Amino acid sequence: MRGLLLRELVLAVRAGGGFGLGLAFFLIVTVLVPFGVGPETETLALIAPGVLWVGALLACLLSLDRVFQPDWEDGSLDLLATSPLPLESLAAGKALAHWLTTGLPLAVAAPVLGLILNLSGPGGLWLMLSLAVGTPALSAIGTFGAALTVGLRRGGLLLSLLVLPLYVPTLLFGALVVTRAAGGQDPVPPLVLLAGVTLATLAAMPFASAAALRVNLR
């Protein structure tokens, strides 16, 4: 398990592109929004939580088709499946690696981007917190989507169609945390619900991913 995690991380860093690309995408989306809606700071502050959360979500989605696809193409996925490691652990490890290389950097970078969009003081901190709590769920759900579509040509587009509706509860609670914090309300209740969604997802999703992988490796 640790070996797998190390391998994934080393691959992500050395393969180039994949690691920083999500972050760069997040940056570009955030920078583009003011061109679309205009430079008024009040408007930007109002929509900042939603824009940042949607941006993070899309950045997460961007790297999902690389979770299983390279291993599938060069056959190492079969090797991993026949190793003593259960498929559930494989799926969990892949999700964790995906989170460490996309979700975590996004959460750390988000407050800076929040400044660009004029997100008010406590909002940035809560944004980081909500992303740190919510993005593991995005990675786990995304890994499930990647497991479903691993053998398919043009899997990437289908992947987003399958995965995005599943992101609704996470996005909803996550953005609500930030909106409430920026508006001076109590952000804890949605944060707790967000954590609940994340924990349930982390507990259940590796099994669904493993089931899908088993079918695809048949």
Add this chain to the structure above:
Amino acid sequence: MALSAVLLPWVSAMAAMCLALGLVWGFFFTPDDFRQGATVKIIYLHVPAALMAVNAWLMMLVTSLIWIIRRHHVSALAAKAAAPVGLVFTMIALFTGAVWGQPMWGTWWAWEPRLTAFLILFLFYLGYMALWNAIDLPDSAADLTSVLCLVGSVFALISRYALIFWNQGLHQGATLSLDAEQNIADVYWYPLIICIAGFGFLFLALVLYRTRTEIQARRLKALIARDRAV
């Protein structure tokens, strides 16, 4: 196949009868509502369609479970057959809702829990059907879509309650509930119940018909494969 062949005409006839009776009764022989006027009559399409849109997904969930547990092929095909029907019912519910919402709420669309939940259901149907179409091997497709259906059901439920937390609704409370003392007035209630029954039969008829088509398509494929092998 033999049973469904016998059932299909009867179910179709029941659907046609109930729909004709319920809709004509509802549209032409009920009084206008004193506040909503004639627009209240959209209820005879809106409520049954919405009800069946949710029930179609429920049926897919059950048939997916049967496929996963018992590997019954017809079950997987029935789930596949139900998806487009459910999608169309969802579209009918959304469309009639928009047409009704425009005069009543002053807007075609509001980000309101029930509307949004149906939009998400619509997306789930789309993803489910896209996954069926994308996979070539029929058994793998059945397996993967079943897993997606299970996961999707859980997330659809979570989304439903998350949306209630997110925004207050414009919808009125439940019109028909078994434990309420005062439901909708009887003049509207009888045609509505008949319409709901009609949509139920319509759904059943369409799913039976589509499942039969799927079975025949699969038999045909098997025959062709056997011919090639010989």
